[in-house]
Amino acid sequence: MDLVANNLSYKPDDQYHLNEVSFNFKEGNLYTILGRTLSGKTTLLKTIAGLLTPDSGEIEFDGKNFLKIPVWERNVAMVYQQFINYPHLNVFENIAFPLKQRKIDQSIINEKVMDALKSVGLLGYENRKIQELSGGQQQRVSLARSLVKNAKILLLDEPLVNLDYKLREQLREEFKNLFSKGLADETILIYSTTDPRETMELNGEVIVLDEGKVLQVGPAKEIFENPNSLKVAEISNDPPMNIIEAKISDNQIRFEGIDVEAPQHLSKLTEDGLKIGLRSSDIELNENGHEFEVELAEISGSETLLHLKRGDTKIIVSIEEVLNFKIHDKVKINFKIDRAYAFHADGKLASSPFGGLNG
Amino acid sequence: MNFKHKYFFLFPGLFVLIGILIFPIIFVVRLSLSGWNSYNPGLDYIGLENYIRLFTDDPRFWESFFRLSFLSVTTVILQYVIGFALAHMVWKDIKFKRFFRVLFLVPMMTTPVIMTVIWRTFFHESLGPVNDLLSVFGVAPKWLTDPVIAKFTVIIVEVWQWTPFMFLLLLAGLLSLPKEPFLAAAIDGASPVRKFIYVTFPLMAPISIGAIIIRLIEASKIMDTVYVLTSGGPGTSTETSSFYIFIKGLREFQMGYAASMSFTYLIIMIISLTIIAKVLTKVLLKE
Numbered sequence: 001m002d003l004v005a006n007n008l009s010y011k012p013d014d015q016y017h018l019n020e021v022s023f024n025f026k027e028g029n030l031y032t033i034l035g036r037t038l039s040g041k042t043t044l045l046k047t048i049a050g051l052l053t054p055d056s057g058e059i060e061f062d063g064k065n066f067l068k069i070p071v072w073e074r075n076v077a078m079v080y081q082q083f084i085n086y087p088h089l090n091v092f093e094n095i096a097f098p099l100k101q102r103k104i105d106q107s108i109i110n111e112k113v114m115d116a117l118k119s120v121g122l123l124g125y126e127n128r129k130i131q132e133l134s135g136g137q138q139q140r141v142s143l144a145r146s147l148v149k150n151a152k153i154l155l156l157d158e159p160l161v162n163l164d165y166k167l168r169e170q171l172r173e174e175f176k177n178l179f180s181k182g183l184a185d186e187t188i189l190i191y192s193t194t195d196p197r198e199t200m201e202l203n204g205e206v207i208v209l210d211e212g213k214v215l216q217v218g219p220a221k222e223i224f225e226n227p228n229s230l231k232v233a234e235i236s237n238d239p240p241m242n243i244i245e246a247k248i249s250d251n252q253i254r255f256e257g258i259d260v261e262a263p264q265h266l267s268k269l270t271e272d273g274l275k276i277g278l279r280s281s282d283i284e285l286n287e288n289g290h291e292f293e294v295e296l297a298e299i300s301g302s303e304t305l306l307h308l309k310r311g312d313t314k315i316i317v318s319i320e321e322v323l324n325f326k327i328h329d330k331v332k333i334n335f336k337i338d339r340a341y342a343f344h345a346d347g348k349l350a351s352s353p354f355g356g357l358n359g
Numbered sequence: 360m361n362f363k364h365k366y367f368f369l370f371p372g373l374f375v376l377i378g379i380l381i382f383p384i385i386f387v388v389r390l391s392l393s394g395w396n397s398y399n400p401g402l403d404y405i406g407l408e409n410y411i412r413l414f415t416d417d418p419r420f421w422e423s424f425f426r427l428s429f430l431s432v433t434t435v436i437l438q439y440v441i442g443f444a445l446a447h448m449v450w451k452d453i454k455f456k457r458f459f460r461v462l463f464l465v466p467m468m469t470t471p472v473i474m475t476v477i478w479r480t481f482f483h484e485s486l487g488p489v490n491d492l493l494s495v496f497g498v499a500p501k502w503l504t505d506p507v508i509a510k511f512t513v514i515i516v517e518v519w520q521w522t523p524f525m526f527l528l529l530l531a532g533l534l535s536l537p538k539e540p541f542l543a544a545a546i547d548g549a550s551p552v553r554k555f556i557y558v559t560f561p562l563m564a565p566i567s568i569g570a571i572i573i574r575l576i577e578a579s580k581i582m583d584t585v586y587v588l589t590s591g592g593p594g595t596s597t598e599t600s601s602f603y604i605f606i607k608g609l610r611e612f613q614m615g616y617a618a619s620m621s622f623t624y625l626i627i628m629i630i631s632l633t634i635i636a637k638v639l640t641k642v643l644l645k646e
Contacts, residue, residue, distance in 0.1 A: 072549055076546060077546065084540070086544075087537070089561075097544070101548040
């Protein structure tokens with residue numbers, strides 16, 4: 001049972017929320033929609049759920065016109081980024097709600113709810129009031145509510161974004177376990193996120209969305225290794241990929257008075273306006289390297305993000321340890337240039353170290 | 360902090376409260392123990408005589424009280440159902456939403472006494488437009504002079520007059536509800552009807568209780584409608600407690616006896632409204 005969309009467009013104001021979005025989702029697969037905030041992820045999920053009607057385009061599921069089916073008959077489940085539950089019901093009643101909407105025997109409801117509670121680790125909380133739970137627990141309740149109805153399409157709209165760091169890590173792990181436990185056998189799982197790391201970890205098919213437009217579709221690894229444009233490279237990396245305006249001549253990449261020997265996959269690109277892309281993790285501190293000035297040093301978790309500057313070129317370097325720098329300190333860095341990407345002036349990928357469009 | 364002067368600042372408020380609330384209640388209690396009437400105006404002391412008369416020798420008071428209970432409960436239930444329906448209708452995005460919201464409030468902006476005079480003209484048995492219209496079908500109900508129908512006439516007028524207030528409270532309540540549970544309910548497979556039963560109505564329960572209690576208190580004072588529409592008639596068939604107390608106190612000047620009725624009425628109302636509030640909370644909020 002495939003979920004197929006054709007040229008979905010939605011333009012409620014002067015900006016496209018969805019711009020000719022098409023896809024073909026197959027059952028049993030996990031799809032990740034990756035995009036920055038306001039890129040149209042939520043709009044797309046709401047359109048699939050039936051909470052929004054697109055201006056044009058079609059959605060077909062199981063060969064039927066999905067847009068003609070009202071929300072409550074679509075058999076989809078959705079987890080929102082805000083923890084949405086029923087404030088007037090307790091945990092058990094919340095999870096039982098979707099089942100109560102169909103004619104299902106009370107004993108089966110009890111069994112299913114208990115199973116769902118177990119799978120999200122909330123056993124023993126069934127009589128609690130929703131307001132008495134923490135954010136993470138509330139989100140688990142809404143996850144359980146979406147699991148319990150065995151929907152054919154499960155939509156998860158940035159389910160981890162409003163949780164604190166620790167809970168996010170923990171729930172992400174549980175999600176992965178749940179998804180791999182055969183739950184997805186006949187389910188289409190659609191997960192939207194702004195976090196590239198989450199995307200890579202979930203390791204499904206990725207749809208990169210920006211300003212309502214699909215930029216690239218492919219397995220997570222492919223998106224990571226061969227982003228087809230500058231924009232995808234920015235969206236699929238956190239911190240965003242460093243973009244350096246450079247010129248390649250005589251087998252040397254030249255910028256800001258620095259000459260770096262060009263690796264083989266870049267050596268033949270001699271056009272004007274070329275942009276070199278390099279991940280923040282592909283730059284390292286090195287005594288014999290090139291001198292940059294520290295603009296800002298932020299420590300996030302166990303890594304340090306260095307914002308560096310030389311002339312007009314600004315780059316971000318991430319270092320896997322906690323280091324203290326002051327503003328205007330001078331540091332020396334080295335580029336792992338064989339991992340560099342090249343993009344044409346119009347933003348299209350010119351060459352990647354993983355063999356995309358070698359040329 | 361030094362709170363030595365707090366009583367000084369509390370005094371103006373307390374003074375007003377004592378003047379308009381506490382003193383009158385105490386005075387009514389004292390008055391009810393006196394035989395004050397037009398022959399014998401004065402605060403003498405006759406013990407519980409008035410109360411004994413009320414509880415043993417005045418079925419008219421109790422009849423008027425049960426009539427009042429019937430009228431106020433019926434009107435409030437009707438107001439709640441109609442008010443909720445109207446509020447629910449203009450809560451959604453419909454055409455001319457603003458127009459309807461204002462339209463439904465119009466009865467509240469009119470003067471009740473004047474509107475009742477107009478209703479009386481409407482329901483006039485031989486000259487009113489209602490019976491004029493009904494004469495097409497060959498019927499001419501005695502809207503104001505049949506003991507049973509007159510009660511329903513009072514109910515119609517009361518419902519027309521006060522449904523807007525209920526509508527206003529319930530619309531405010533609906534507009535203050537969180538949107539998220541409705542999104543969730545749609546996704547969870549609840550059709551619009553089930554959404555109303557399982558989400559809207561339970562979420563509205565606390566507001567409903569408040570609105571019903573406020574309207575019950577108001578409705579139990581029904582007086583102007585009855586006064587203008589039927590003057591309690593025919594006979595005593597639409598007479599309510601407050602109207603009867605008014606007759607005894609301000610028409611026949613049995614001040615002492617009217618005071619004992621007022622005080623009894625107050626106590627009964629406090630007790631019964633407390634019980635109603637408790638029951639409503641239990642039924643609607645399941646607490």
